[in-house]
Amino acid sequence: MTILDVQGISKSFGGLKALTNVSFSVEEGAIFGLMGANGAGKTTLFAVIAGQIKPSGGSVSFRNRTITGKRPDQICRLGISRTFQIVRPFAGISVLDNVIVSALYGAAASNSHAEAREAGIAALEAVGLAGSADKLAGELTLSGQKRLEIARALATGAEMLLLDEVMAGLTPTEVEEMIATLSELRRARNLTFMLVEHVMGALMALSDRILALDHGVPIAIGTPAEIAANPDVLKVYFG
Amino acid sequence: MTKLNLDIIGGPLLVLAGLALPFAGADYLMGIAFNLAMWIALTQSWSILSAMTGYVSLGHVVFCGIGSYVFILTNGTLPMPVALACAGLAAGVMALVIGLPVLRVRGPYFVILTFGLAELAKNVIVQIETSLGQFSRLIFDAPALDTLYFIMFGLAVASTAAAVLVRHSKLGRGLVAIRENEEAAEAIGVPVTRLKLIAFVVAAIIPGIVGGVLLLRTSYFEAAQAFDPVISFSIVTMAIVGGMGTVRGPILGSLAFVLLSELLWARFPQLYMIILGALLILFILFMPRGLSGLFERREARR
Ligand SMILES: Nc1ncnc2c1ncn2[C@@H]1O[C@H](COP(=O)(O)OP(=O)(O)OP(=O)(O)O)[C@@H](O)[C@H]1O
Ligand SMILES: [Mg+2]
Numbered sequence: 001m002t003i004l005d006v007q008g009i010s011k012s013f014g015g016l017k018a019l020t021n022v023s024f025s026v027e028e029g030a031i032f033g034l035m036g037a038n039g040a041g042k043t044t045l046f047a048v049i050a051g052q053i054k055p056s057g058g059s060v061s062f063r064n065r066t067i068t069g070k071r072p073d074q075i076c077r078l079g080i081s082r083t084f085q086i087v088r089p090f091a092g093i094s095v096l097d098n099v100i101v102s103a104l105y106g107a108a109a110s111n112s113h114a115e116a117r118e119a120g121i122a123a124l125e126a127v128g129l130a131g132s133a134d135k136l137a138g139e140l141t142l143s144g145q146k147r148l149e150i151a152r153a154l155a156t157g158a159e160m161l162l163l164d165e166v167m168a169g170l171t172p173t174e175v176e177e178m179i180a181t182l183s184e185l186r187r188a189r190n191l192t193f194m195l196v197e198h199v200m201g202a203l204m205a206l207s208d209r210i211l212a213l214d215h216g217v218p219i220a221i222g223t224p225a226e227i228a229a230n231p232d233v234l235k236v237y238f239g
Numbered sequence: 240m241t242k243l244n245l246d247i248i249g250g251p252l253l254v255l256a257g258l259a260l261p262f263a264g265a266d267y268l269m270g271i272a273f274n275l276a277m278w279i280a281l282t283q284s285w286s287i288l289s290a291m292t293g294y295v296s297l298g299h300v301v302f303c304g305i306g307s308y309v310f311i312l313t314n315g316t317l318p319m320p321v322a323l324a325c326a327g328l329a330a331g332v333m334a335l336v337i338g339l340p341v342l343r344v345r346g347p348y349f350v351i352l353t354f355g356l357a358e359l360a361k362n363v364i365v366q367i368e369t370s371l372g373q374f375s376r377l378i379f380d381a382p383a384l385d386t387l388y389f390i391m392f393g394l395a396v397a398s399t400a401a402a403v404l405v406r407h408s409k410l411g412r413g414l415v416a417i418r419e420n421e422e423a424a425e426a427i428g429v430p431v432t433r434l435k436l437i438a439f440v441v442a443a444i445i446p447g448i449v450g451g452v453l454l455l456r457t458s459y460f461e462a463a464q465a466f467d468p469v470i471s472f473s474i475v476t477m478a479i480v481g482g483m484g485t486v487r488g489p490i491l492g493s494l495a496f497v498l499l500s501e502l503l504w505a506r507f508p509q510l511y512m513i514i515l516g517a518l519l520i521l522f523i524l525f526m527p528r529g530l531s532g533l534f535e536r537r538e539a540r541r
Contacts, residue, residue, distance in 0.1 A: 050426060076428035084426075090419035101416045104409050105428035111409060156427050 003028040003160060003192050004049070004080075009058035011044055011216075018044045019216045021058070026160075026209075031186065031193040033207030035200070035227070037236070041216040042196040043085055046162045049194075050082040051075040062160070079107045081158035083149035085165045085196070091138030098137050098148060099123050099155040106156020123155035126189070127181055143174045147181075154185070160192040167199045175199055182206060204228065212236070246487070253490070257392050261385040273388045273456065275497045276395040280449050281470075282477045282489035283398035287405050288442035289475075290483040292435060293418035294342065297350050298357030299474050302330040302443040304466035306450025308364055311376050311460040314451075319382070323390075323451045330447025331440050338439040342432070345421070354468065361466030368462050375461040378454060390452050398445045402486045405441070414438055469512070476515050480522050482529025491530040 004026040011019040018041045026032045034042045047053040049060050051072040059068045067075050081102075090098045099120035103110060110116050124130045127147040132140060137148060146166045153161050163182075167175050179202055185191060197203040203210065204224040212220045212233050220230040227233055260272050281299065289295045306326035314322040337356065344352055368374065381387070405411045413434045416424035425431050454460055473496065481492025504511050526532060 052422065052426070071430075072422075072425040073428050073430045076426060081428075082426055084423065088420045088423035090416055090423065092419055093415060097412070097415075101412050101424070101429065102427040104412055105416075105430075107428065109428065113409075152423075152427055 001028045002026070003063060004194075005061045005064075006045075006049070007059050007061075009045070009048055009060065010056045011041075011048060011053060012056050017216050019048070019055070019213075022211075022213070022216075022218050023058075024211050024218070024221055026192060026194065028192055029186075029190060030208045031182075031195060031206050033203045033210040033224075034194060034196045034213065035203060035210055036213035039215070040213040042213060043164055044216075045213075046082050046164055046194070046196065049075075049162060050080060073105070076156055076158070077105075077107050077109065079157075079159040080162065081106065081153035081156045081160070082162035083146075083153050083164055083166060085168070087142070087145040087149055089137035089140065089145050089148055091136065093137060094133065095124065095129060095135050095137050095140065095148060096120055096133040099151050102152045102155035103157070106158065108157025119157070120151075120155050123151040126154060126185055127151045128177070143170050146170065146178075150181075154189075158191075160194070162194045164196045165198065167197055167202055175202060178202075179206060254396065257395075261388060266384060269384055269388050271497060271501060273384070273391050274500075275493055276388070276391040277449055277453065278473070278477060278493035278496060279395040279490055280391065280398040280445055282474050282481070282493055283395070283402045283486070284442045284445040285474045286478055286483065286486075286489050287402055288438045290478060290488070291405065291411060291414040291418060292438055294345070294349050294435065295475065296353040297471050297475060298353035298355075298468075299442075299446060300466055300468060300470040301353075301357040301360050302334065302446035303450035303453065303470060304357075304360060304364065304462070305333050306330045306447030307454050307460055307465040308450075308462070309447075310451030310454055311378070314378065314454075315380075319455075323448050326451035327444045327448040330443040330450070334440045334443035335436070338436045339432070342435045342439060354471070357466060357468060357471060361462060361468075364462040364466065375459045378458045378460075381455040381458050384456075387452060387456050391449070394445055394449055394452065399486060399490070401441065401445070402489070405438070406486060410434060410437065472512075472515060476519050480518055480529055482531035484528055484535070485531045487531045487534065488529050495530060 002025045006025065007023050009019055009022045022045060034045065036042055044053060048055045051067065051070050055068065059066055061067060062078055062080055067078060100116045103116035103119035108119065121130065121133065124133055127150050129144065129147050129151055132144060140148060150163065150166055167178050170178060186193065195203060195206060207224055209222065210224055210227045211218055212227060214236045219232045219236065220227055261269055285296065285299045306329060309329040310322050310326040313325045317325065341352055341356065413424065413429045416429050417431050417434065421431055450465065477492035477496050478489055480495055481488035481490065503514065522529060528535065
């Protein structure tokens, strides 16, 4: 069943066409990968889906409901949550308090602090941050802050997570751990993911389907094997 | 735990001292306590918006001023308590109306905008009063000082209670998320515009009533004085000196200021702005957690 349907999304920043007529759909429970060089428009596409950027044209629907034009907090409460490529922790409060806010306000919004705390702790455990719950978020390492991004998105109770380069800047061991974490999340929580990664091995290993963007233009869509064999993709990546 | 103990003992002690004070029979003392209660009420209300969300307002006096003006216009026609309620309500409505556009800008722009708006409001009221031929309006039927003191004391307690409640509520958690990173807060479902507006309105009501009570104490209304920007500067300085991280901060900051003013400013009023500026710089540079930071360090060591 289709959970997310993106139709003809375009976005220009002044004269720059960041996205040109991008269409695709994501099946429930899938991991959908996005690839493309720096500046290809991957983060912009996430921001359009999550409501931070209004597209110049096209529409996005989630569970057959049009979400284009809705505010980011409304879209989050409908069940989509994104992470930020450049991490945005609530640096001055504890790691646990970071995720409690998500649980209080997200899709599974709860008015009970006890419930929110439980959901928050569960999210921290899922990404391996439970041991740092009482630290200030600003004191985490980069790898920790990337995990916190995921935990905060998770704690909203979202059904669909948009993860923007959560492996960038991590050591190879940390990348392995992150792949294991994501696989486990998908298995245990029945979530749908969109992934942006420059770590090609990880993207190929995790994704069911991949969309390749070149300067905002979709050039190929298919399984990892199809993408790896696609002549257009090879041309863009290897000249 | 220790922090809770300190508040559980210290809080009620302060309240008891405040309630017992008029029975000491010294008007001089009660005048000081009136000022202290007023600054606590104002600074505590300011902190609900500014310390919680990081939207630092330099125009908090505008709510006092509006409260004063509405009070002077309604008092006499309406019973005093009703006129005071109107003052608070008017300030709240004003916050609701200007909140949406004002809270769209952030950081230094918000600081400047709030300052500018307060000055604008002052000049508008000054113009209205001038065109009406009113240069200052007098109040003749003001209650005695101990009554006024009790009202102001009640406002200080109410303002502090509101700050405590907001800090420990879902609303407060949302406001802190806004302060830490507004885009990230919105991305996890925090309705940022609505929460900021709620905080703005809640923060405005008590200063509105304070404005009315203050008139009863000075017994005349003069627009330039009711909207004096020095009141806004003082509030911000007290909040920073006391510390923005806890509800104790505004109490400690106000206490320090009222003491200082008794010791110094009564004799050297021309030093007021200089000392205000110096304290601000010293605390921001060397004690960013303010006076309440001292307590926290002690508690942490134990
Ligand atoms: N707010 C903005 N204003 C103007 N231009 C922007 C804005 N955001 C992105 N761009 C431009 O749009 C293009 C796409 O940017 P985007 O961040 O989506 O790329 P990306 O695929 O995420 O790249 P990277 O792999 O480096 O993260 C870039 O040329 C970028 O400079
Ligand atoms: Mg990007």
